[in-house]
Amino acid sequence: xxxxxxxxxxxxxxxxxxDLSDNMRKLLLTPKREVQVQIPVELDSGExxxxxxxxxxxxxxxxxxxxxxxxxxxxxxxxxRALASLMTWKTAVVNIPYGGAKGGVAIDPAQRSTxxxxxxxxxxxDAIHDLFGPDTDIPAPDMxxxxxxxxxxxxxxxxxxxxxxxxxxxxxxxxHGIAGREEATGxxxxxxxxxxxxxxxxxxxxxxxxxxxxxxxxSHAAKFLKxxxxxxxxxxDAFGGVHCGDxxxxxxxxxxxxxxxxxxxxxxxxxxxxxxxxxxxVDVLIPAALGGVLTPENAGRVRARMIVExxxxxxxxxxxxxxxEAGLTVLPDILANAGGVTASWFEWxxxxxxxxxxxxxxxxxxxxxxxxxxxxIWQLAQQRHVTLRTAAYMLGLGRxxxxxxxxxIE
Ligand code: NAD
Numbered sequence: 001x002x003x004x005x006x007x008x009x010x011x012x013x014x015x016x017x018x019d020l021s022d023n024m025r026k027l028l029l030t031p032k033r034e035v036q037v038q039i040p041v042e043l044d045s046g047e048x049x050x051x052x053x054x055x056x057x058x059x060x061x062x063x064x065x066x067x068x069x070x071x072x073x074x075x076x077x078x079x080x081r082a083l084a085s086l087m088t089w090k091t092a093v094v095n096i097p098y099g100g101a102k103g104g105v106a107i108d109p110a111q112r113s114t115x116x117x118x119x120x121x122x123x124x125x126d127a128i129h130d131l132f133g134p135d136t137d138i139p140a141p142d143m144x145x146x147x148x149x150x151x152x153x154x155x156x157x158x159x160x161x162x163x164x165x166x167x168x169x170x171x172x173x174x175x176h177g178i179a180g181r182e183e184a185t186g187x188x189x190x191x192x193x194x195x196x197x198x199x200x201x202x203x204x205x206x207x208x209x210x211x212x213x214x215x216x217x218x219s220h221a222a223k224f225l226k227x228x229x230x231x232x233x234x235x236x237d238a239f240g241g242v243h244c245g246d247x248x249x250x251x252x253x254x255x256x257x258x259x260x261x262x263x264x265x266x267x268x269x270x271x272x273x274x275x276x277x278x279x280x281x282v283d284v285l286i287p288a289a290l291g292g293v294l295t296p297e298n299a300g301r302v303r304a305r306m307i308v309e310x311x312x313x314x315x316x317x318x319x320x321x322x323x324x325e326a327g328l329t330v331l332p333d334i335l336a337n338a339g340g341v342t343a344s345w346f347e348w349x350x351x352x353x354x355x356x357x358x359x360x361x362x363x364x365x366x367x368x369x370x371x372x373x374x375x376x377i378w379q380l381a382q383q384r385h386v387t388l389r390t391a392a393y394m395l396g397l398g399r400x401x402x403x404x405x406x407x408x409i410e
Pocket of ligand 1: 141142143144145185212213214215216217218236237238239274288289290291310311312337338340341
């Protein structure tokens with residue numbers, strides 16, 4: 001199923017519960033603006049290559065649009081469109097004053113040198129600098145992009161518009177970023193997993209966890225949950241995974257990862273494939289890599305009791321229905337991974353005030369905002385007898401819909 005069709009299904013389920021009119025559905029589903037640009041770049045070899053960049057600005061009823069920038073070979077307009085709409089509902093679920101957007105370039109960053117990535121990023125900014133900025137649309141890191149990429153974006157944007165650190169978030173701490181942004185999405189995934197376990201009346205200590213993806217989000221979620229005394233039984237990345245029945249030493253695995261670039265080969269754990277990881281008998285499964293990894297084909301093999309969607313859209317709607325039928329609890333992406341955009345908001349606020357909070361304040365505010373979002377969707381799900389996903393969409397759609405009506409469309 002195409003990514004955008006999948007988010008449309010979740011949207012319409014919540015819209016039915018809210019009894020939204022067809023006109024309002026169309027207004028909320030249609031992106032405000034979609035841009036596709038050519039990025040011609042000279043490669044290190046001297047050859048000229050042309051890449052395609054996308055930015056979809058979905059909705060700004062609640063504030064400037066906000067969303068990551070993805071560098072991945074599978075990036076296309078349909079995926080970016082789906083991810084942009086997820087950002088609109090996500091910022092509304094955690095009630096921060098933003099709308100939703102997303103961007104991407106169809107490249108494999110692992111195949112590009114740092115200099116090539118810098119040239120691609122700067123040319124992309126040249127092409128879209130008039131369309132984003134602190135009060136309109138604020139990019140951030142996503143799969144395949146790093147704090148360094150965000151620094152290039154800020155620097156290139158400044159050549160057109162002057163000093164504007166709030167034009168992009170997720171920047172290096174030494175270059176107008178903030179302490180706690182990098183860990184925020186994974187920390188949020190971890191803290192929300194703990195909240196979910198508590199709400200379900202389960203002990204946190206000893207809870208078994210499998211995590212697909214050991215990048216920014218997966219590794220920080222693993223660190224948080226390990227510190228909360230969960231047992232991380234398996235972890236994987238694009239090259240394969242590792243499994244240890246007694247629990248993986250996450251800090252040691254991180255050291256191995258930094259030294260070798262992959263989790264495979266880690267001593268003290270056995271090799272495991274990504275497919276095997278998804279089917280492990282664990283309490284919590286955390287997909288933290290790509291979208292669409294849980295499908296009707298493999299859903300029946302999943303033995304986890306809970307799935308926490310750290311990645312965006314990791315579950316196909318048909319697989320979601322299978323999990324619902326089987327009584328499995330799914331914490332949806334639009335809350336589960338909202339820690340990143342929430343900390344991005346803190347960064348934007350501090351950039352605009354030329355002031356810096358300490359790490360403790362960032363963590364405290366992050367935990368508070370995510371905790372409130374969790375309690376609101378939990379209560380709504382109980383009251384309306386719907387899944388946590390439908391409750392999250394209802395909360396998000398309701399807020400965006402009300403802002404649209406209050407602001408008016410004249
Ligand atoms: P990242 O690039 O830092 O890490 C991605 C990880 O996924 C890597 O370990 C990579 O090896 C692995 N991976 C890639 N392809 C894979 C495959 N086919 N099978 C198994 N593993 C694979 O990216 P990230 O920032 O950690 O983002 C991960 C997910 O979280 C994405 O879906 C992203 O949209 C979502 N997300 C990220 C943030 C953020 O702040 N970084 C915020 C919200 C949501």
